[in-house]
Amino acid sequence: MTGELLLSVRDLVKQFPVAGTAGLFTPAKLFTAVDGVSFDLHAGQTLALVGESGSGKSTTARLAARLLDVTSGSIQLDGQDVTTRKGKDLAGVRRTVQVVFQDPFSSLNPRHTVERIVTAPLLYQQRDIPGGSRDFTRSLLDRVGLNPDWLDRYPAQFSGGQAQRIGIARALAIGPRVLVCDEAVSALDVSVQAQIINLLRDLQAEEGFGCLFIAHDLAVVRQIATSVAVMTAGKIVEAGERDAVFGDPKHEYTRRLLAAVPRIRPEWEAARRAKAAAR
Amino acid sequence: MTRYLVHRVLGMLFVLFMVCLFTYMVFFLLSPDPAVQICGKTCTPERIDQIRANLGLDDPFLAQFLHFLQGLFTGRDYGAVHCSAPCLGYSFQSSQVVTDMIVQRLPVTAVVAVGAAVLWLLAGVIGGLISAVREGRFADRFITALTLGGMSVPNYVLALALQYVFVVQLQWLPFPQAVPFADDPAQWFLNFILPWTVLAVGYASSYTRLTRANVIDTLSENFVRTARAKGLRPHLVWRRHALRPALTPIVTIAGMDFAGLLGGALITETVFGINGVGKLAADSITKNDQPVIMAVTLLAAFFVVVGNMAVDLLYSAIDPRVRAGATS
Amino acid sequence: ACSGGASPSTSGNASGGTAVKGGTVTVLQTTDFSYLDPARGFDGGVNAFYRLVYRTLITKAANDAADPNAMVPDLAEGLGQVSADGLTWTYKIKDGVKFDTGAPITAQDVKFGISRAWDPEIGIGAPYLRQLLATPATYQGPYQSGENPAIETPDDKTVVFKLKAPFPEFDAVLSMPSAVPFPVGTGAGTTFINDIVASGPYDLDTFTPGSTIKLKRNPNWDAATDTERKAYPDAWNFAIGIDGATIDERLIAGQGADVNAMAGSVQTATIARLQTPQLQDRVVKAPSTCLTYVGLNTSKKNLSDVRVRQAINLAVDKTSLLNATGGNQFATIASTIIPSNVSGHADYDLYPSTGNTGDIEKAKALLTEAGLPNGFTLTLDIRTRPVAQAQGEAIQQSLKRVGIDVKLNVIDAATYYETIATPSQQHDAAITGWCPDWASSASTFLPPLFDGRQITDKGNQNLAQLNDVTVNAEIDRIKALTDLAEANKAWGELDQKIMELAPVVPVNVENRIYLPGSNVAGLVAPQGDQDYAIIGLKDASKG
Amino acid sequence: MSISSTELEAAGAPDTGALVAAPDPRRSVWHVLLRDPSAIACLTYIGIVVLMALFAPLIVRVSGWGPYDFDQTAIDPNLGGIPLGPAGGISAEHWLGVEPQSGRDIFARIVYGARASMLIAVSATALTTVLGVVFGLLAGYFGGRTDMVISRLMEFLMAFPALIFMIAVLSALPADNRQYLLVLVISVFGWPYLARIVRAQTMSLKQREFVEAALASGASRTRLVFTEILPNLRSTILVMVTLAVPGYIGTEAGLSFLGVGVVPPTPSWGQMISSSVGWYSVVPSYFLVPGTFLALLVLSFMVLGDRVRSAVDPGGR
Amino acid sequence: MSLLRVNGLTVKFGDTTVVDGLGFELPKGGSLGIVGESGSGKSMTSLAVMDLLPKGARRTGSIVFDGIELRGLPERRMRTIRGDRIAMIFQDPLSSLNPYYTVGTQIAEAYRSHRSGVSRRAARRVAIEAMERVHIKEAGRRVDDYPHQFSGGMRQRVMIAMALSTEPELIIADEPTTALDVTVQAQILDLLAEVRRDTGAALIMITHDLAVVSEVADTVVVMRYGDVVETGTTEQIFSDPRHPYTQALLDAVPRIDDTIGDLRTLGGHP
Numbered sequence A: 001m002t003g004e005l006l007l008s009v010r011d012l013v014k015q016f017p018v019a020g021t022a023g024l025f026t027p028a029k030l031f032t033a034v035d036g037v038s039f040d041l042h043a044g045q046t047l048a049l050v051g052e053s054g055s056g057k058s059t060t061a062r063l064a065a066r067l068l069d070v071t072s073g074s075i076q077l078d079g080q081d082v083t084t085r086k087g088k089d090l091a092g093v094r095r096t097v098q099v100v101f102q103d104p105f106s107s108l109n110p111r112h113t114v115e116r117i118v119t120a121p122l123l124y125q126q127r128d129i130p131g132g133s134r135d136f137t138r139s140l141l142d143r144v145g146l147n148p149d150w151l152d153r154y155p156a157q158f159s160g161g162q163a164q165r166i167g168i169a170r171a172l173a174i175g176p177r178v179l180v181c182d183e184a185v186s187a188l189d190v191s192v193q194a195q196i197i198n199l200l201r202d203l204q205a206e207e208g209f210g211c212l213f214i215a216h217d218l219a220v221v222r223q224i225a226t227s228v229a230v231m232t233a234g235k236i237v238e239a240g241e242r243d244a245v246f247g248d249p250k251h252e253y254t255r256r257l258l259a260a261v262p263r264i265r266p267e268w269e270a271a272r273r274a275k276a277a278a279r
Numbered sequence B: 001m002t003r004y005l006v007h008r009v010l011g012m013l014f015v016l017f018m019v020c021l022f023t024y025m026v027f028f029l030l031s032p033d034p035a036v037q038i039c040g041k042t043c044t045p046e047r048i049d050q051i052r053a054n055l056g057l058d059d060p061f062l063a064q065f066l067h068f069l070q071g072l073f074t075g076r077d078y079g080a081v082h083c084s085a086p087c088l089g090y091s092f093q094s095s096q097v098v099t100d101m102i103v104q105r106l107p108v109t110a111v112v113a114v115g116a117a118v119l120w121l122l123a124g125v126i127g128g129l130i131s132a133v134r135e136g137r138f139a140d141r142f143i144t145a146l147t148l149g150g151m152s153v154p155n156y157v158l159a160l161a162l163q164y165v166f167v168v169q170l171q172w173l174p175f176p177q178a179v180p181f182a183d184d185p186a187q188w189f190l191n192f193i194l195p196w197t198v199l200a201v202g203y204a205s206s207y208t209r210l211t212r213a214n215v216i217d218t219l220s221e222n223f224v225r226t227a228r229a230k231g232l233r234p235h236l237v238w239r240r241h242a243l244r245p246a247l248t249p250i251v252t253i254a255g256m257d258f259a260g261l262l263g264g265a266l267i268t269e270t271v272f273g274i275n276g277v278g279k280l281a282a283d284s285i286t287k288n289d290q291p292v293i294m295a296v297t298l299l300a301a302f303f304v305v306v307g308n309m310a311v312d313l314l315y316s317a318i319d320p321r322v323r324a325g326a327t328s
Numbered sequence C: 001a002c003s004g005g006a007s008p009s010t011s012g013n014a015s016g017g018t019a020v021k022g023g024t025v026t027v028l029q030t031t032d033f034s035y036l037d038p039a040r041g042f043d044g045g046v047n048a049f050y051r052l053v054y055r056t057l058i059t060k061a062a063n064d065a066a067d068p069n070a071m072v073p074d075l076a077e078g079l080g081q082v083s084a085d086g087l088t089w090t091y092k093i094k095d096g097v098k099f100d101t102g103a104p105i106t107a108q109d110v111k112f113g114i115s116r117a118w119d120p121e122i123g124i125g126a127p128y129l130r131q132l133l134a135t136p137a138t139y140q141g142p143y144q145s146g147e148n149p150a151i152e153t154p155d156d157k158t159v160v161f162k163l164k165a166p167f168p169e170f171d172a173v174l175s176m177p178s179a180v181p182f183p184v185g186t187g188a189g190t191t192f193i194n195d196i197v198a199s200g201p202y203d204l205d206t207f208t209p210g211s212t213i214k215l216k217r218n219p220n221w222d223a224a225t226d227t228e229r230k231a232y233p234d235a236w237n238f239a240i241g242i243d244g245a246t247i248d249e250r251l252i253a254g255q256g257a258d259v260n261a262m263a264g265s266v267q268t269a270t271i272a273r274l275q276t277p278q279l280q281d282r283v284v285k286a287p288s289t290c291l292t293y294v295g296l297n298t299s300k301k302n303l304s305d306v307r308v309r310q311a312i313n314l315a316v317d318k319t320s321l322l323n324a325t326g327g328n329q330f331a332t333i334a335s336t337i338i339p340s341n342v343s344g345h346a347d348y349d350l351y352p353s354t355g356n357t358g359d360i361e362k363a364k365a366l367l368t369e370a371g372l373p374n375g376f377t378l379t380l381d382i383r384t385r386p387v388a389q390a391q392g393e394a395i396q397q398s399l400k401r402v403g404i405d406v407k408l409n410v411i412d413a414a415t416y417y418e419t420i421a422t423p424s425q426q427h428d429a430a431i432t433g434w435c436p437d438w439a440s441s442a443s444t445f446l447p448p449l450f451d452g453r454q455i456t457d458k459g460n461q462n463l464a465q466l467n468d469v470t471v472n473a474e475i476d477r478i479k480a481l482t483d484l485a486e487a488n489k490a491w492g493e494l495d496q497k498i499m500e501l502a503p504v505v506p507v508n509v510e511n512r513i514y515l516p517g518s519n520v521a522g523l524v525a526p527q528g529d530q531d532y533a534i535i536g537l538k539d540a541s542k543g
Numbered sequence D: 001m002s003i004s005s006t007e008l009e010a011a012g013a014p015d016t017g018a019l020v021a022a023p024d025p026r027r028s029v030w031h032v033l034l035r036d037p038s039a040i041a042c043l044t045y046i047g048i049v050v051l052m053a054l055f056a057p058l059i060v061r062v063s064g065w066g067p068y069d070f071d072q073t074a075i076d077p078n079l080g081g082i083p084l085g086p087a088g089g090i091s092a093e094h095w096l097g098v099e100p101q102s103g104r105d106i107f108a109r110i111v112y113g114a115r116a117s118m119l120i121a122v123s124a125t126a127l128t129t130v131l132g133v134v135f136g137l138l139a140g141y142f143g144g145r146t147d148m149v150i151s152r153l154m155e156f157l158m159a160f161p162a163l164i165f166m167i168a169v170l171s172a173l174p175a176d177n178r179q180y181l182l183v184l185v186i187s188v189f190g191w192p193y194l195a196r197i198v199r200a201q202t203m204s205l206k207q208r209e210f211v212e213a214a215l216a217s218g219a220s221r222t223r224l225v226f227t228e229i230l231p232n233l234r235s236t237i238l239v240m241v242t243l244a245v246p247g248y249i250g251t252e253a254g255l256s257f258l259g260v261g262v263v264p265p266t267p268s269w270g271q272m273i274s275s276s277v278g279w280y281s282v283v284p285s286y287f288l289v290p291g292t293f294l295a296l297l298v299l300s301f302m303v304l305g306d307r308v309r310s311a312v313d314p315g316g317r
Numbered sequence E: 001m002s003l004l005r006v007n008g009l010t011v012k013f014g015d016t017t018v019v020d021g022l023g024f025e026l027p028k029g030g031s032l033g034i035v036g037e038s039g040s041g042k043s044m045t046s047l048a049v050m051d052l053l054p055k056g057a058r059r060t061g062s063i064v065f066d067g068i069e070l071r072g073l074p075e076r077r078m079r080t081i082r083g084d085r086i087a088m089i090f091q092d093p094l095s096s097l098n099p100y101y102t103v104g105t106q107i108a109e110a111y112r113s114h115r116s117g118v119s120r121r122a123a124r125r126v127a128i129e130a131m132e133r134v135h136i137k138e139a140g141r142r143v144d145d146y147p148h149q150f151s152g153g154m155r156q157r158v159m160i161a162m163a164l165s166t167e168p169e170l171i172i173a174d175e176p177t178t179a180l181d182v183t184v185q186a187q188i189l190d191l192l193a194e195v196r197r198d199t200g201a202a203l204i205m206i207t208h209d210l211a212v213v214s215e216v217a218d219t220v221v222v223m224r225y226g227d228v229v230e231t232g233t234t235e236q237i238f239s240d241p242r243h244p245y246t247q248a249l250l251d252a253v254p255r256i257d258d259t260i261g262d263l264r265t266l267g268g269h270p
């Protein structure tokens, strides 16, 4: 792989108790949401996790970002085992790993200003804000392509795509080396989606972070990922370089998934391209 | 499901136990010596001591509390008087077994509570539904104004006002009289009209508001749009699709409110001279009859806790989502 | 002086018309009777009820009698025969008196009924028998200790009482409810809480505690044996738990069966509505025998000085207090301790002022003399009842004028008397009242309130904690007098002597204002209380 | 190849300025309220009552009668002490008439009564809110055992027949500091109702991704609860507070009606009503004046609460 | 002859116009796709046709269905068309089904409200048949289940069964597959195609997914800010988009089988 090994996950298992199954003297039945997942993430790499709804993608991402405790398995960050860290010991993880969430509005506190939201990681980690809070926010907003003068606004005053950029700005505030994007573009319109994907791609090129990109839209994944892992029922059934997976799917499930993607007829596409080129 | 039930029952028993303990403790600490009260106006210290010994009042707190608990299950003796289980104590003011006093009054309170509940549920649900489907129009404003008024007038003021207007001035209703149902059902019914109304007004107001809010919420649900898209008649859409889901939380609250009322409608019963549990409580408080106050408190707490549980179970019966979750 | 009020005999006017036999009289009341068991209850309200169902050896004369305060024989053939040493009283029981069971009332039954007063749980009623009879201290009533050695029954018709010390008014003691006879062996535990054994003209029909009591005729009561009870109605219906204002409304409206209804005194607010001629005709105004007074705790720092107490007596604005009580229809300003319709009353006013509004000058002078020219702070105990609060506020306002800062200490009505009767919990002053147990003399008025030797740690009635040697001696002297008239005169003089010490501020004597239904006849109340036994309907077919 | 922004505008792109119209959550509630006539009316009335309470001594100096001054010339001792003159003794001297039996000035007592009533209601609301919010937040956020303990406590308190218990306890306790006791007792039994709502809200807020985002940003749990979740409860709390105040005014009045309210001679509106009920048919104004003041105050708070609710949550309810 | 002709349709909320003079035409048995980004007024258009606009919305313009002018039609008559001749399928099947009633009841309800004198039993049979037609296994048993007991795809099938039970002439599907997985989406699209083949119903498919439209529709309407920017046959729109917005939109669509490169965005600072 291109860069140094940032995140290494081995045999990750996460089980949830199933509500209502607990007997009087027996514990609740367990549902295995993530079942022996392993992967590596290198700097500059974008690893996409794809799979149908409920296959355990988000859970995997949360485990990797240490937002959930694992049932078993190990997580190594920068060569250090962080699997069982708790409370204050997680500061190191928080400094390295940041998350961009699916729903741009739900993930921004509606009662906080942009400035407060974007500087929150620094505040919470009790770090100095380089160049003062306002200037820092301005430069950050500028970086994600937002008007720097909007720093006193509230999330409700933004469109979905703008809000998602604020989410990205927040994640970038502390200069993370691992960025976890859990369905970061699924809630957005195609056109906005395209903007955000481009933004992420550009930022990654500048900063060289490793990106764990969760999505269920294979078409989007194809645009952004360097490698792909396909999940179903909590397991990774196929993993590899993007072109290998898309071009020559080995696993039956991957093939089904690819086949189900709706397509515009290629001949129409070709015709359009030709006309566009002519214009 | 069984586990859930067992949990609920255990939780309920725990809460009841705590209520018992706390009430007993409070009254133990606050209460003036019951023996002095029993002894009456003219009394000697020896007689007081004797009464204390007789009633077990000279035991330490814990022993007394245990006796009380024991009495609940096995009954107990107060001097020459036997109080059979569940024994809620012995009234020192009227020298009666408290259980008897309550048994005598509970049916009256139940009549008051049931009648009022029927009234307020009908008024609240119908009013709320009308208000919701006519949102923003005259009917809605009118009903909203009524409910705000209904919630702002203290019920003792309302009770007196209604009595003055309908009984004294217009003479449409007779003065309340204690008539057993069997003797004269018509008179019996007339007697309860005012208390039912007074009790119902406050509740009906808040139920109207609640129903309105819930129905407005459900009206904006997608499934209501689906129902309309099916071409259903509006009354079917409102009744079946908007009201039914909106009623679920109302049933929950109604159960609790009703249970609360079984513990006595203190003010209404007092104002109208209805000889129910609430009046018993009010009278006992003015007489400082601690055992009775304690018993009424416990009874009311019991109803609330049991009502709460009943509502939880009912909830799973009326909401298919919960039902499936609980039985699986 | 009885400045505001008329003399008792004229104001105790009766409701017009004459009663006939038959019909049902309804009594509307707010609170339940305390106890159906006469060994337990002895308050004014229930005493009137007892008179309908129970008989005693001696009883108070009917309200319409020439001397309504007098003691007359009831079950007994005559008043008691007292021995020369004054320690033995003998009574003979009339022939033909029976319980509702049909069993004749015997001397043993009288003895048994009276002995119940010693049972520690049952005998919480009138205390005089227990205090006077020579019963050993260890006696625990008939159920636990058997025979009462102080009462002898030489034969079925004769009862002999042995006293610890002479008590010339022993007849009055036997008129108390605790002297009601009961068949031997009955009434243990809580039996009589919900049931009775009637000896009077009526018997319990139905009883729903807190709601209704219905009485029907007792077929075994023989009118020939009873001179005091007329028992006109066929039935009585006590409707309980009705709000006071509602009762007044019903009485004023007089709809339907309410023409046969009566009740206790009307609410203060109702007086203004009774001014129409039709209602005025029905109103019966009856001065009570109860004094409302402020006890001044002489054991407290400033109040131990008689000048301070006199200053307070002078400074209190009795007119505003009267208005707070309900105005001059509802009460009469009092300057003496013994109310005017209790035998023994003497007229005087040691602390006069114009218009009874208080003499500020004189009060201030006395305070200055006592070294308190700037006044002091005084805590006044009051009950949570509205009237008491209004009275407390009036006292607060009037004493403010002489620099006395009154702090009102509100005590829950239920525990009020218990609290102020406990010297350790009692404050500087308290508003309270006192009614005599019998109005034929002041022996149940002055001694309980001012006998210094009766101050106890609990259940103390001497709120002033006055312990004056001369007063004590005088009390002993008068109690020993066997001539009632002489004794009453002496009580009146003692009243004034006590007021010179100013241990209390007499406030007023409340009037009862009754509004019986238009068909009710025979309501006479010379001492304030009603006598149900002589009340009936004018027309039994009405209502 | 990308489309230039001019083309976009040609296609009718909305001016980004249009988004500025989106409400600033801090100001919107006030804005909405100040444009609503009924809300303004309510606020005005509440304002008057508050001013009355604050400046009671000054107002009473102007009106001439103190709340405790007896006026024997204003009442008729022959008729049970009813006020002289029509309409309960309303005159130039006694603006709202006088109290029967004592002749005290009703206006002065209303003014002073506002003090007691508002003080009790407002402090009880403050105390309940603090208790309710803190316990609700803790239970809702931490769940598990904390939630178990707090929920049981709430269940326990809610199981009590509060009125019976309050009366019993208040009447048994010494009356010295009745005002504080009232506040305390009302609050102890009142907070679970707020806490229950705060708890439910917290539980649903906890599911929102911004909480997880804060966690991922490295926030400690306490900071998370108090800086991320608490501000989002603002509207709930605001609504609850505006509805709690009338509730507690009513409770105080009810307790006073039952004889366990403020201690005389201090007036409160509830106490005034309770002492006037017996006179309602004889001196209606004595009963109507405090009754109207009270009902209007409660109504104002209710309507205000209603308006606040629709201002903070224009969608429904 | 056209089944539905919409002309100058305008929907306003107060002063804001959310659909602005929209017009299109749909022949009997034809299929029309409406595309456009979020908020462009697609749903409002479909609701306007059904006269189901939310409170506060006003519509003007003409909507002619099978020769009947729907605008100004009394609610009573509109009801006979709604659900019977025009049926609608909504995006989120869970929230669009009433959780308190069994799916059977809800399907039967649609049928019974348009066929007078149908017994409960008969309606239930119709419900089971409809469920069988959308390939729900063991329909006879599942007819008594509640919506939450079905998976997302199954629920959408129930919605379709409900729409089909009255054999409508026009089905309006408002983003019927947005909430579903790609694999399930493919099944549902297949099912819709099958149903149309069987019953000859016309279809209006509303979506923002251009690829979906390209597979389903004969004619496409592209909307933006409440306006039609372009209308044409599917082939024309996809192979020869005239309007710059359509072109930009097509450029922005990520494709599974396209080369990797910068996605064309609609430019500018959002």
Ligand SMILES: Nc1ncnc2c1ncn2[C@@H]1O[C@H](COP(=O)(O)OP(=O)(O)OP(=O)(O)O)[C@@H](O)[C@H]1O
Binding pocket: A016, A017, A033, A051, A052, A053, A054, A055, A056, A057, A058, A059, A060, A216
């Ligand atoms: N806190 C939890 N408690 C119980 N079960 C959970 C919890 N979180 C997730 N699950 C279950 O774990 C499984 C995997 O969930 P997850 O959110 O990881 O799926 P996903 O692949 O992200 O799906 P989607 O595409 O819908 O977001 C699901 O079946 C879900 O119901």
Ligand SMILES: Nc1ncnc2c1ncn2[C@@H]1O[C@H](COP(=O)(O)OP(=O)(O)OP(=O)(O)O)[C@@H](O)[C@H]1O
Binding pocket: E013, E018, E036, E037, E038, E039, E040, E041, E042, E043, E044, E045, E054, E055, E056, E208
């Ligand atoms: N009740 C309403 N009040 C005011 N404006 C509304 C209301 N409902 C919808 N709108 C506005 O109408 C416009 C069109 O909404 P519509 O739901 O038709 O869009 P859509 O194209 O279906 O979008 P999506 O793809 O998100 O479903 C939007 O700008 C929306 O904000």
Ligand SMILES: [Mg+2]
Binding pocket: A057, A058, A059, A183
């Ligand atoms: Mg997910």
Ligand SMILES: [Mg+2]
Binding pocket: E042, E043, E044, E174, E175
């Ligand atoms: Mg839409």
Ligand code: NI
Binding pocket: C001, C002, C003, C340, C346, C347, C348
């Ligand atoms: Ni005199």
